[in-house]
Amino acid sequence: MNESFTKAVVILWLVSVAVISLGAYYGISVGDLGGTDALVEGMAVEVGKSEASTLVSYGKLGENISFTLAGLFAGTLFGYYWVALMEGNRMKKEGRDA
Amino acid sequence: MHISDGILTAKWIVIWYAVAVFFLALGAREIKKHSQKNPEYIPKVALMGAAVFIISVWHLPVPVTGSSSHPIGTPLAAILIGGFPTVVVSTIGLFFHMFLAHGGLTTIGANTISMGIVGTFMGLLTYKALRGTGARRWTAAGFAGLIGDISTYAATSMMLALSLASSGNVIGLWKVFMLGFAPTQLPLAVLEFGFTAGVVHHIASKRPELLKKSVGGYALE
Numbered sequence: 001m002n003e004s005f006t007k008a009v010v011i012l013w014l015v016s017v018a019v020i021s022l023g024a025y026y027g028i029s030v031g032d033l034g035g036t037d038a039l040v041e042g043m044a045v046e047v048g049k050s051e052a053s054t055l056v057s058y059g060k061l062g063e064n065i066s067f068t069l070a071g072l073f074a075g076t077l078f079g080y081y082w083v084a085l086m087e088g089n090r091m092k093k094e095g096r097d098a
Numbered sequence: 099m100h101i102s103d104g105i106l107t108a109k110w111i112v113i114w115y116a117v118a119v120f121f122l123a124l125g126a127r128e129i130k131k132h133s134q135k136n137p138e139y140i141p142k143v144a145l146m147g148a149a150v151f152i153i154s155v156w157h158l159p160v161p162v163t164g165s166s167s168h169p170i171g172t173p174l175a176a177i178l179i180g181g182f183p184t185v186v187v188s189t190i191g192l193f194f195h196m197f198l199a200h201g202g203l204t205t206i207g208a209n210t211i212s213m214g215i216v217g218t219f220m221g222l223l224t225y226k227a228l229r230g231t232g233a234r235r236w237t238a239a240g241f242a243g244l245i246g247d248i249s250t251y252a253a254t255s256m257m258l259a260l261s262l263a264s265s266g267n268v269i270g271l272w273k274v275f276m277l278g279f280a281p282t283q284l285p286l287a288v289l290e291f292g293f294t295a296g297v298v299h300h301i302a303s304k305r306p307e308l309l310k311k312s313v314g315g316y317a318l319e
Contacts, residue, residue, distance in 0.1 A: 023159065035157055036167040037099050037200075040258070040278040044105050047271065048262045052102040054199045066198050067155065074152040081145035085138065086304055 009079065013072075020071065021064075099167075099254040099279070100195060100209055103202030110261040115207030121215050122189060125182035132180070142308065143183055146175040150184070151191035154213060155200055158289070163281040169290040170213050173221025173246030177239055177298055178309065181222045188214025208257050216253035221246025221294075236299040243294030247287040251279045 045052050058066055106114075132139040153171030160166060175184040189210045195201050201209050221242035228238035255275035259268045301308055 036165050036279050036282045039165065040099065040255075040275050041102060041105065043275065043278055044101075044258045044262060048105060048107075051104050053104045054102050054202060055196045056199050058199055063199055067157075070155070070194070070198055071152055074148045078145060078148040078152070081141045081148070084141055085145060085308060086301075 013075070016075070017068065017072065021068065099212065099251055100192070100201030101205040101254065101258065103204050105258070106205055106208060106261045110257065111204050111207065113207075114205075114211050114257065118185075118189065118207040118210040118215070121182065121185045122210075125184070125186035128180060128182045129186060132183070138308070139179070143179050143187060146171075146179050146184070147187035147190055150175050150187050151194060154188075154191060155195055155198055158286060160282045160285050163285070165282040167279070167282045167286055169243075169286050169293075170217045170247050170250050171290075172213055172218040172250070173225070173242040173290070174239070174294045174297055176218045176222040176246075177225055177242060177294070178301070181218050184218045185210065185214045188218065208254075212250050212253040212257060217246040217250035220249035235302055236295040239298035240291040240295030243290035243292075244287045247290040248283065251283050252276060255279065 041052050044050075129139075129143060133143075150171040153169050156168050157166045158168065172184050172188055175187060179187070189206065192201055192206055192209050192213070196203060196206075224245040225238045225242035228241055229235070233241075252272075255272050255278075256268075258275050259271035263271050298309070
């Protein structure tokens with residue numbers, strides 16, 4: 001049971017990363033779909049005659065890698081708590097039965 | 099939308115920080131109150147924190163418009179953990195977004211207001227209003243996602259306009275920024291309708307007790 005659950009989670013994890021990575025690659029590199037955040041920020045910079053800056057700057061590849069890592073971390077955290085919360089009733093029931 | 103450093107003027111940075119800190123204090127107090135009553139509340143807050151963090155930097159391409167943007171996730175969080183606690187998880191998410199080259203230190207207050215306060219409470223008010231008229235739970239949740247998403251970007255546009263307008267042309271500038279967002283954000287708001295409705299419906303059918311107001315949620319009145 002646990003082994004099949006782990007397998008399912010790992011497969012889901014890999015598929016999600018692959019789909020998101022392909023989507024990002026298509027969106028940014030092939031489709032050249034820049035973000036609206038950057039678009040509107042560009043407009044604001046022009047109006048305010050200012051210069052936008054961020055705390056860190058990784059470049060395109062670095063940004064993709066950092067987003068993937070952040071997604072993996074947050075996804076793992078989300079999955080952990082999701083299972084803990086959604087399975088709460090079953091676990092409580094099993095605990096009582098045991 | 100994450101406003102970067104260097105765009106807002108000092109006056110507005112201070113104003114938005116002050117408003118955000120007020121809401122954060124209320125949020126921290128509410129989290130403490132609920133977690134003392136219910137041990138399942140903290141995992142729920144952590145779950146929504148992770149969800150808001152990742153949903154709000156999840157850039158989705160919208161090919162027709164030739165651009166990409168992200169949903170916000172805060173209306174969903176507000177329905178599940180309450181409005182003020184959602185402000186707290188949004189701010190934590192926005193803090194970590196800085197290390198992904200999104201947003202800025204001086205603009206955390208402004209970004210918290212658009213995503214964490216306006217998006218959250220517009221979503222929550224929509225949900226409550228629709229439930230009050232007898233709408234189904236998933237419909238109310240979906241519209242909360244849609245309205246919360248759009249209002250976040252409307253608020254961001256207003257904050258940019260307020261800070262940058264030089265001679266009373268705030269509304270004109272707001273329209274310009276909204277036009278920049280709208281074509282890409284509207285399809286994503288529809289997507290936000292779908293997943294907010296889906297998640298709330300799923301939780302309501304599997305663990306309805308998680309949605310009770312007594313444990314910080316709002317989906318079951």
